[in-house]
Amino acid sequence: MAATLEKVKCACSTCECMVSPDKAIEKDGKYYCGEACANGHADGSHGCGHPGCTCGG
Template sequence: MESVTLMKCACQTCLCVVSTQDAVQKDNKYYCSPACAEGHKTMKGCANSGCGC
């Protein structure tokens, strides 16, 4: 059985695909950045060019 190594960032508006090994984990979800993981409460965007979150 293969394990998932890439998945879409758990932030709904984010377009990024993140490695489960390198992701920021919060509440058993995987995020591409601390900004996405905190729900963009104090940080805007995710610093990846072309992403509109």
């Protein structure tokens, strides 16, 4: 029987997105939904590119 991975919340504290660990960006043992979140919105960006999400690190 194959294991099923459930979605987890993006590790970005202000992001509301859920992401499958096998499709996430892993950084420092945490799972992120995209590069902007994984990089802590270092460029000052708001949002992660997913519709309706306005996270901003």
